[in-house]
Amino acid sequence: xxxxxxxxxxEFLFGKDAENSCGEYVKKYGGSKVLIHYGSASAIRSGLIxxxxxxxxxxxxxxxxxxxxxxxxRDTKIYEGIELCRKxxxxxxxxxxxxxxxxxxxxxALGALYDGDFWDFxxxxxxxxxxxxxxxxxxxxxxxxxxxxxxxxxxxxxxxxRDVGSDLLRPKFSILxxxxxxxxxxxxxACGATDIMAHVFERYFTNTTEVEVTDRLCEAILLTMIKETxxxxxxxxxYQARANIMWAGTVAHNDIIGVGRDQDWNSxxxxxxxxxxxDCAHGAGLAVIMPxxxxxxxxxxxxxxxxxxxxxxxLPMNFENPKETALxxxxxxxxxxxxxxxxxxxxxxxxxxxxxxxxxxKFGLGDGKTGGFMPLSSEDVANIYRIAAKTTL
Amino acid sequence: xxxxxxxxxxEFLFGKDAENSCGEYVKKYGGSKVLIHYGSASAIRSGLIxxxxxxxxxxxxxxxxxxxxxxxxRDTKIYEGIELCRKxxxxxxxxxxxxxxxxxxxxxALGALYDGDFWDFxxxxxxxxxxxxxxxxxxxxxxxxxxxxxxxxxxxxxxxxRDVGSDLLRPKFSILxxxxxxxxxxxxxACGATDIMAHVFERYFTNTTEVEVTDRLCEAILLTMIKETxxxxxxxxxYQARANIMWAGTVAHNDIIGVGRDQDWNSxxxxxxxxxxxDCAHGAGLAVIMPxxxxxxxxxxxxxxxxxxxxxxxLPMNFENPKETALxxxxxxxxxxxxxxxxxxxxxxxxxxxxxxxxxxKFGLGDGKTGGFMPLSSEDVANIYRIAAKTTL
Numbered sequence: 124x125x126x127x128x129x130x131x132x133x134e135f136l137f138g139k140d141a142e143n144s145c146g147e148y149v150k151k152y153g154g155s156k157v158l159i160h161y162g163s164a165s166a167i168r169s170g171l172i173x174x175x176x177x178x179x180x181x182x183x184x185x186x187x188x189x190x191x192x193x194x195x196x197r198d199t200k201i202y203e204g205i206e207l208c209r210k211x212x213x214x215x216x217x218x219x220x221x222x223x224x225x226x227x228x229x230x231x232a233l234g235a236l237y238d239g240d241f242w243d244f245x246x247x248x249x250x251x252x253x254x255x256x257x258x259x260x261x262x263x264x265x266x267x268x269x270x271x272x273x274x275x276x277x278x279x280x281x282x283x284x285r286d287v288g289s290d291l292l293r294p295k296f297s298i299l300x301x302x303x304x305x306x307x308x309x310x311x312x313a314c315g316a317t318d319i320m321a322h323v324f325e326r327y328f329t330n331t332t333e334v335e336v337t338d339r340l341c342e343a344i345l346l347t348m349i350k351e352t353x354x355x356x357x358x359x360x361x362y363q364a365r366a367n368i369m370w371a372g373t374v375a376h377n378d379i380i381g382v383g384r385d386q387d388w389n390s391x392x393x394x395x396x397x398x399x400x401x402d403c404a405h406g407a408g409l410a411v412i413m414p415x416x417x418x419x420x421x422x423x424x425x426x427x428x429x430x431x432x433x434x435x436x437x438l439p440m441n442f443e444n445p446k447e448t449a450l451x452x453x454x455x456x457x458x459x460x461x462x463x464x465x466x467x468x469x470x471x472x473x474x475x476x477x478x479x480x481x482x483x484x485k486f487g488l489g490d491g492k493t494g495g496f497m498p499l500s501s502e503d504v505a506n507i508y509r510i511a512a513k514t515t516l
Numbered sequence: 517x518x519x520x521x522x523x524x525x526x527e528f529l530f531g532k533d534a535e536n537s538c539g540e541y542v543k544k545y546g547g548s549k550v551l552i553h554y555g556s557a558s559a560i561r562s563g564l565i566x567x568x569x570x571x572x573x574x575x576x577x578x579x580x581x582x583x584x585x586x587x588x589x590r591d592t593k594i595y596e597g598i599e600l601c602r603k604x605x606x607x608x609x610x611x612x613x614x615x616x617x618x619x620x621x622x623x624x625a626l627g628a629l630y631d632g633d634f635w636d637f638x639x640x641x642x643x644x645x646x647x648x649x650x651x652x653x654x655x656x657x658x659x660x661x662x663x664x665x666x667x668x669x670x671x672x673x674x675x676x677x678r679d680v681g682s683d684l685l686r687p688k689f690s691i692l693x694x695x696x697x698x699x700x701x702x703x704x705x706a707c708g709a710t711d712i713m714a715h716v717f718e719r720y721f722t723n724t725t726e727v728e729v730t731d732r733l734c735e736a737i738l739l740t741m742i743k744e745t746x747x748x749x750x751x752x753x754x755y756q757a758r759a760n761i762m763w764a765g766t767v768a769h770n771d772i773i774g775v776g777r778d779q780d781w782n783s784x785x786x787x788x789x790x791x792x793x794x795d796c797a798h799g800a801g802l803a804v805i806m807p808x809x810x811x812x813x814x815x816x817x818x819x820x821x822x823x824x825x826x827x828x829x830x831l832p833m834n835f836e837n838p839k840e841t842a843l844x845x846x847x848x849x850x851x852x853x854x855x856x857x858x859x860x861x862x863x864x865x866x867x868x869x870x871x872x873x874x875x876x877x878k879f880g881l882g883d884g885k886t887g888g889f890m891p892l893s894s895e896d897v898a899n900i901y902r903i904a905a906k907t908t909l
Contacts, residue, residue, distance in 0.1 A: 126531025138519025333756035343732035363726035
C-alpha cells in the first residue's frame with residue numbers, strides 16, 4: 124500500500140424528501156445569496172426547482188437561477204455563470220442535477236473568485252487556491268461529483284475535454300434522494316451505472332501490491348452494481364435498488380476505496396475523446412472503451428484480471444490457464460453492459476472507425492505515454508480504439 | 517435502505533513517517549497551544565513523543581504533556597486533562613495512542629469548554645454543542661476512534677462504562693502510520709482486530725432490508741481482516757498487513773459502511789460490563805461475547821447468518837438446512853478468534869460465571885429491552901453470558 128492523504132468533508136443527507144432541507148444546509152454552510160444551477164427543464168417541470176426555492180425562501184435566503192447545463196458541460200455556460208455570480212454577489216452555488224451540472228458548478232465556483240480565465244485551472248496554467256462553496260442536490264447516480272473534488276469540462280472551441288481536481292472543490296453538502304432518479308430513462312440509468320463501475324475499475328487495475336482492503340472495497344461496489352443495475356432497468360421505480368446504486372456511486376468516487384494504490388484512468392481519457400467528438404454520453408463511451416482496454420492490457424497482469432473474473436463475476440478459476448479465466452471475466456463485463464442496454468462497439472455508439480486518427484490526435488499524447496496501470500503510447504491508444512470499433516459479443 | 521445523514525470530515529494522513537507532519541497539521545487546523553495526550557510510556561521510550569515535540573516546535577507551536585491513559589480510559593484522567601487545558605489555555609488536543617487515548621482526549625475536549633461535569637455528556641444529562649479540536653496519531657488499529665465521533669469512558673466509581681457520540685468529536689485530522697503499530701504484541705494486535713471485526717458485525721446484523729451496498733462493504737472489511745490478521749500475528753513487522761488492517765479499522769467505524777441500516781450494538785454493550793468489571797481488553801471481551809450473541813440470536817434471521825457463513829467464511833450453503841450453514845459460520849468465527857490467540861470463554865478471559873448476576877445488574881436493563889437487531893431483555897443478556905461462560909471449540 125502506498126502512503127496517502129484522504130479528505131472527504133462533504134456532509135451527505137440521504138433519503139426521501141431530503142431536498143426539502145436544502146435551505147437549512149445552505150444556511151449552515153454560510154450561504155446568503157445562492158446561484159441555483161441546474162440542467163434540463165425537467166427539474167422545473169417535476170417541481171424540484173420549486174421545492175428548492177421554497178426551502179431557500181423559508182430560510183430567508185435569496186437566489187438567482189441559471190439552467191441549461193448540457194451533458195459534457197461547456198465552458199460557455201460556465202462563463203455565463205461566473206458573470207452572473209459576480210453581478211449578483213452570489214456567495215454559494217447550489218447545483219441541482221447530475222455530474223455535468225455539478226462539474227459546471229465547480230467551474231463557476233473557481234472562476235467567480237479568479238481574476239483570469241477559469242479555463243486556466245483546466246489547462247493546468249493555474250492552481251486552485253479558492254472557490255465558492257458548493258452544495259448539490261443529485262438527480263443522476265453516475266459521476267460521483269457530489270462527493271469528489273474533480274470537475275470535467277468541455278471547451279466548445281475544438282471540443283476539448285479537460286479536468287481539474289482539488290479538495291477545495293468538494294461540495295460542502297450533497298443531498299441524495301434516490302426517488303429523484305426514478306424518472307431517469309433506462310438508457311441514462313445504464314450510462315450512469317457504467318460510469319460508476321468504470322470509476323471502480325480505474326482504481327481496481329493497479330500495480331500496487333498488498334492492497335487487499337481497497338481491492339475488497341472496490342469489489343463490494345462492483346458486486347452491488349451487478350446486482351442492482353438490472354433491477355432498475357427492469358423497474359425504474361425500484362426505490363431500493365436506486366438507493367443502493369446512489370450510495371455506491373458516491374463511495375465509488377470519493378476515493379475511500381482508491382487510496383493507497385496507483386490508479387489507471389486511461390479508459391476515461393480515451394473515452395473523453397469520444398464524448399468530446401460525438402457528444403455521446405460518457406457512460407456509453409466507457410461501455411465501448413473499457414472492455415476493449417481490458418483486453419488490450421490483460422497480459423500486463425493476467426492474475427489481476429483472473430481475480431476480477433472470479434471475485435466479481437463469480438467465474439470458476441482455471442488454474443491451468445488463468446488467461447482463459449481472465450478473458451472470460453472481460454467477456455462477462457461486456458455481456459453485462461450489453462444486457463443493461465449499453466453500446467459495445469463504435470457502430471452502436473455512433474462513432475466512426477475512420478475517425479480513429481482524429482481521436483488519437485486529440486488525445487494529444489504525441490511521443491509520450493500515459494496511465495497508471497499499463498502506460499500507453501499513441502499507437503496503443505489507436506489499437507484500443509480499433510478493438511472497440513469492431514467488437515461483437 | 518433507511519434515510520441517513522453522513523459526515524466524516526477528518527483529514528487522514530496515512531503512511532510511513534507521517535507523524536513528522538503533525539506540526540503542520542495542528543497549525544492548519546488552528547492549534548497554537550497543544551495538549552499532547554498519550555497512553556503508555558512506550559510512546560516516550562520509542563522516541564515517538566520526541567518526534568511529535570520536534571514537529572510542533574518546528575511550527576512554533578507550544579505544548580504541555582499528559583500521559584498515563586489506561587486501557588478502558590478513566591474519568592479521573594479526564595478531570596486531570598480538563599484542569600490542565602484550562603490552566604494552560606490549551607486550544608488543541610493531540611492524541612498520541614490508541615482508542616483509549618483518543619476517547620480520553622474527546623472527554624477532555626468536551627469538558628474543557630463546559631462549565632459543568634464532563635460526565636454529564638456520558639450520562640446523557642447534557643448534549644454536545646462544542647468541543648476543543650482534536651488531532652490524533654494512531655498507534656493501535658482497533659477502536660476506529662480516529663475517524664469517529666464516539667467516545668467510551670469508564671467512571672472509576674462503580675466502574676461504569678458509558679459512551680457519547682457527536683460529529684463535533686470527529687478528529688480534525690488523524691495520522692496513521694502502520695509502522696507505529698509494529699511494536700504491538702500479538703495479543704493486543706489480535707484484540708484490536710477483534711474489535712474491528714465486531715464494529716462491522718454490529719452493523720452487519722440488521723433488520724433493514726435492501727442494503728446490498730453496505731452489506732458488501734461490511735463483507736469487504738471482514739474479508740480483509742480474515743486475510744491480514746493471521747499475517748501480523750505470524751510476523752508483527754509485516755508493514756503491509758498492518759497497513760491493510762489500519763485502514764480497515766478506520767473504514768469499519770467511521771460509518772461509511774453502516775449508513776442507512778439499523779445497527780445492533782448489543783455485543784458491545786454486553787462486553788462493556790466485562791471490561792468494566794474485570795478491566796480486561798475490550799477486544800478480548802468481544803471475542804468471548806460476540807459468537808455467543810450470534811448463537812443466541814441466530815434464529816432471529818437464519819438466512820443472514822447463512823449469508824455471513826458463505827460470503828465471509830467461504831462455506832458452502834446447505835440449501836436443505838440453512839441453519840446448519842449459519843451455525844457453521846459462527847463456529848468459523850470462533851475458530852478464527854481462537855487461532856489469532858483470543859479467549860473464547862469466561863475462564864480464558866478471566867471472568868467468573870458466578871458474577872453473571874452482577875454483570876446483568878450493571879448492564880442496567882431492568883424490565884426493558886435493547887438492541888437494533890434482536891431486542892434483548894435482562895434474561896436474554898444473562899443467557900448470552902451463560903453461553904459465553906462455557907463455550908468450547
